[in-house]
Amino acid sequence: MAALKSETGEYEGEIGSITFAGRDAALYQVSCEATIGEASVSYQVRENLALPGAVTVIVARSPASSAPSPASSAPSAPKPRPVLASARGHTFDVPTNYPAAFSLWRQQTASLPLEGRPWVRSLRGTAAEVRSVRVDGSEYLYGWVCEPHNCGGNEVALLLTRDQGRVVGLVRLTNENRETNDFQVGSPTAPEARCLRFFLEDRSDATRCF
Structure with a gap:
């Protein structure tokens, strides 16, 4: 004692x-x-x-019950705010202009049946300019790309948030029997899924989806 x-x-x-x-x-x-x-x-x-x-x-x-050390009692530093990307370039520029979003796209398309269709994952195809759009009141960047020399029924529409933390898409592919199949990428919400289809099929320069 x-x-x-x-x-x-x-x-x-x-x-x-x-x-x-x-x-x-x-x-x-x-x-x-x-x-x-x-x-x-x-x-x-x-x-x-x-x-x-x-x-x-x-x-x-x-x-x-001992007193906290000065390091633990000091206020934590504020977290840096994410840098919000703006619309620039074409969809085939996504790997360069939006690398974080492209990394997500690669991960989320890894399980799709894409044999002989590398352009889907690389986004290297005939492409439209990336543009800002609003989906159900929220701001996104929208891109579109299709298979070179075989666009009809072989195309991709994708939406990414400006902080590049979320990417969703719609992949439309047509097989040799002229059967068209759609594949969702990134588990889009119901509004996102409706707008992806709208932007893909409308073929306009629409910047808003309901």
């Missing part, structure tokens, strides 16, 4: 409960938990082999 009080003299109050927490026979020590005033202290009591009958107290950690 005296050895513990001496080692933990920085804590005020009387030593209260002491709880045995374990024993390590190889190190000749026991682990304990104690309360000193309002503080909780974990420590080890180790036999002092140089002085038989004496013990050494090793405090394992600071009490939970």
Whole structure:
């Protein structure tokens, strides 16, 4: 008890409960938990082999009630605001102009059946200019690209947020039997899905979808 009080003299109050927490026979020590005033202290009591009958107290950690360090009490720095991209270039420029969005596009199209159609994932095809559009009141950038020399029924429409944190799309492909199939990319919401179809099929320079 005296050895513990001496080692933990920085804590005020009387030593209260002491709880045995374990024993390590190889190190000749026991682990304990104690309360000193309002503080909780974990420590080890180790036999002092140089002085038989004496013990050494090793405090394992600071009490939970100790004051926070200056680093932990300092206010956190404000997070930088994302840089919002503006409409520029053509859809085949997305890999260069919007690299974060393009990375998402590559991830989200990896599971599509695109054998022989590398232009879908690379967006390297006949393309329209990227333009700003509004979808259900929210602002997006819209791009369109189609298969070179085979545009009819082989095209992609995509929407990306200006912070490049979200990309959704509609991929339309026509097979050798002239059957057309649509594939959604990025789990678009119902308004996004309706607007992707609208922009893809309207063929206009519309900048707003309901």
